[in-house]
Amino acid sequence: MVQKSVCVREVADRSIVAEQLTRTFDELVAVDAVDLQVASGEIFGFLGPNGAGKSTLVRVLTTILAPTQGRAMVAGHDVARAGAAVRCAIGVALQDVGLDGLMTAQELLILQGRVFGMPSGEARDNAVRLLETVGLADVDPRKRVRDYSGGMKRRLDLALALVHRPGILFLDEPTTGLDPVSRAAIWEEVRRLNRDDGVTIFLTTQYLEEADRLAGHVAIIDKGRIVAEGTPTELKREIGNESVTLTFADNATAGRAAGVLATMGERRQQAGDELVVYFSSAGGVVAEVVRRLDEAGVPLQGLALSQPSLDDVFLRATGVRLSDADETDHDATDAASDGSAAGRPAGDRGGAS
Amino acid sequence: MTDVLLLVKRSLRVVLRQPAAIIPSVAISVFFLFVYNSGLSSVADLPGFQGSYLAFILPVAIVSAAVSGAGLAGQELIRDIESGYFTKLLLTPTARLSLVWGPMIAAATLLVAQVVLIIGIALLLGLDPATGVPGLLAVLFFAFVWGMAFAGYSVLMALKTKNAAAAQAATFAFFPLIFLSTTFVPEEYITAEWLKWAAAINPTTYVFEAMRSLLIEGWQTGPLLIGLAVVVGFASLTGGLALRAAYKETQLTR
Numbered sequence A: 001m002v003q004k005s006v007c008v009r010e011v012a013d014r015s016i017v018a019e020q021l022t023r024t025f026d027e028l029v030a031v032d033a034v035d036l037q038v039a040s041g042e043i044f045g046f047l048g049p050n051g052a053g054k055s056t057l058v059r060v061l062t063t064i065l066a067p068t069q070g071r072a073m074v075a076g077h078d079v080a081r082a083g084a085a086v087r088c089a090i091g092v093a094l095q096d097v098g099l100d101g102l103m104t105a106q107e108l109l110i111l112q113g114r115v116f117g118m119p120s121g122e123a124r125d126n127a128v129r130l131l132e133t134v135g136l137a138d139v140d141p142r143k144r145v146r147d148y149s150g151g152m153k154r155r156l157d158l159a160l161a162l163v164h165r166p167g168i169l170f171l172d173e174p175t176t177g178l179d180p181v182s183r184a185a186i187w188e189e190v191r192r193l194n195r196d197d198g199v200t201i202f203l204t205t206q207y208l209e210e211a212d213r214l215a216g217h218v219a220i221i222d223k224g225r226i227v228a229e230g231t232p233t234e235l236k237r238e239i240g241n242e243s244v245t246l247t248f249a250d251n252a253t254a255g256r257a258a259g260v261l262a263t264m265g266e267r268r269q270q271a272g273d274e275l276v277v278y279f280s281s282a283g284g285v286v287a288e289v290v291r292r293l294d295e296a297g298v299p300l301q302g303l304a305l306s307q308p309s310l311d312d313v314f315l316r317a318t319g320v321r322l323s324d325a326d327e328t329d330h331d332a333t334d335a336a337s338d339g340s341a342a343g344r345p346a347g348d349r350g351g352a353s
Numbered sequence B: 001m002t003d004v005l006l007l008v009k010r011s012l013r014v015v016l017r018q019p020a021a022i023i024p025s026v027a028i029s030v031f032f033l034f035v036y037n038s039g040l041s042s043v044a045d046l047p048g049f050q051g052s053y054l055a056f057i058l059p060v061a062i063v064s065a066a067v068s069g070a071g072l073a074g075q076e077l078i079r080d081i082e083s084g085y086f087t088k089l090l091l092t093p094t095a096r097l098s099l100v101w102g103p104m105i106a107a108a109t110l111l112v113a114q115v116v117l118i119i120g121i122a123l124l125l126g127l128d129p130a131t132g133v134p135g136l137l138a139v140l141f142f143a144f145v146w147g148m149a150f151a152g153y154s155v156l157m158a159l160k161t162k163n164a165a166a167a168q169a170a171t172f173a174f175f176p177l178i179f180l181s182t183t184f185v186p187e188e189y190i191t192a193e194w195l196k197w198a199a200a201i202n203p204t205t206y207v208f209e210a211m212r213s214l215l216i217e218g219w220q221t222g223p224l225l226i227g228l229a230v231v232v233g234f235a236s237l238t239g240g241l242a243l244r245a246a247y248k249e250t251q252l253t254r
Helices: A054-061 A083-089 A105-115 A120-133 A150-162 A180-197 A208-214 A232-239 A251-260 A286-296 A310-318 A330-341 A346-352 B002-016 B019-045 B053-069 B071-083 B085-090 B096-124 B132-161 B164-172 B175-179 B193-201 B203-217 B221-252
Strands: A016-025 A028-038 A043-047 A069-074 A090-093 A168-172 A200-205 A217-222 A225-230 A242-247 A267-271 A274-279 A302-306
Touching: A016 A054, A028 A054, A028 A069, A028 A217, A028 A225, A043 A180, A043 A208, A054 A069, A054 A168, A054 A200, A083 A090, A090 A150, A105 A120, A105 A150, A105 B002, A120 A150, A150 A168, A150 A180, A168 A180, A180 A200, A180 A208, A200 A208, A208 A310, A217 A232, A217 A310, A225 A232, A225 A310, A232 A310, A242 A286, A251 A267, A251 A274, A251 A286, A267 A310, A274 A310, A286 A302, B002 B019, B002 B071, B002 B096, B019 B053, B019 B071, B019 B096, B053 B071, B053 B096, B053 B132, B053 B175, B053 B203, B071 B085, B071 B096, B071 B132, B071 B164, B085 B096, B096 B132, B096 B221, B132 B164, B132 B203, B132 B221, B175 B203, B203 B221
Parallel strands: A043 A200, A043 A217, A090 A168, A168 A200
Antiparallel strands: A016 A028, A016 A069, A217 A225, A242 A274, A242 A302, A267 A274
16 A cells, blocks of 8 residues: 655656666567666657557556566656655656546646645645646636646646646646647747756657757657667767658559669668658769669659758667658648658659659 | 645636536435335334334445445546546645545545435434434444545556446445345345345445444443444445555556
């Protein structure tokens, strides 16, 4: 039986460490021997498509799911052995918000403060402050949460995660399904918490742009395994400084092109009817690429020059694009193309074909 | 302990915001009281019957209220599991014990309020309890613990099935318990051997006996102690199983 522990405020250790962490569900290995190190005060982005194991990992790290094998320490406490101590140190906003629709925002925030050991006066003041922080101060206080919009619920859920001023914040896909304005607001709040309060932030996302913009470190997870890890810059640099993405009529043509261009660039990667060639500097070689394809009689449909994105990193690690790995989720597809749009405007493709 | 109180308060608050969840259970027990009292009261004219039939049937109304009303605990828990709020509470340092006992105590407390109402109606109908007000308080105590027992069972079913309809059906499975007992007539009038036998092994019988001894005969150590042992034992059993289920389910589910 877990004893009610009085949470010690100001936890010095704000790190997350996982060693060979594994979680299985019957036959399915949802999280497969994951090693992780997140330093205090870092924003760590965990990127992967739906079903890659992100949520399961978050649930294990936040003590609501026991690891099958391996070990994880959060804020210096073992998640499997010292659950209550871990829960004192962390704030969690899961992918599905957990709100009682029959209660009001204030009631939820006050109760949350109370179960984290605040006296009722403090819990009340804290609730008022947090409603301001997340921009819900103007909402009718008698309004029940079931009448809130999706974006409002998400913001309230974030406020609930912040009630006890946690040193580590877990955000499981905090912006999935949000409109761009709400998304930007959440990003700003995440940055502020990290900058002003030194909160370690463990963020999972299927949006490349989100990981790229927010996270100091990124790990890419696919089928339960970490397939790449580093700073976004490092990860992209490993691939090459620039890339040329060539589009063909079909997969077979792209395959022929890969043969034709076999000696060009530092690396080549085919994904369906696309072929990406990575260069240390692509500036002068575009004409050469087009000429060789033309000589070999391989019809080119589109060409785009870009800086490698995290999507390219994902492609290299898994052999598929993050945007293709999750075709059922339109939000993810949209965001993934947004993420790389800066370096690869749609107009470039049309212009070159 | 503070956590349990906080969660009891919260459960009561949200249950009271759903009158539709409480009214049927109140209505059923009042129905029992009126219908059986007016329809079967001539039983009291049988030779050897002690006291009024109203005092005899009142425990049936109370126990049936426990069976239908305590199901609220499980339904509230399922509502929380479905909304994700249960997970939110799991992510706090709150002991798992509070998460299970919160809705149980809330349901048992509501049951007590309901029983106060039923007893009030019975007093208006002319109930004259042998042990006076202290005896009525003892009846409330029995109702509370018996309510905890059923609330524990409904919480257990809620955690096992995670399905409101299934949990509700599971609590109805206990309705036969009320009737396979000395429900409408004292034991000595039961002629069927199988029913005598069923009544003897049915824990409900001992709850009826304890309450009736208070209402009809006066302070009697025997039935009270047996009744107390039965309700406390039953509540510990279901409460313990519910707690075990809470530990198990929260570690194995996705």
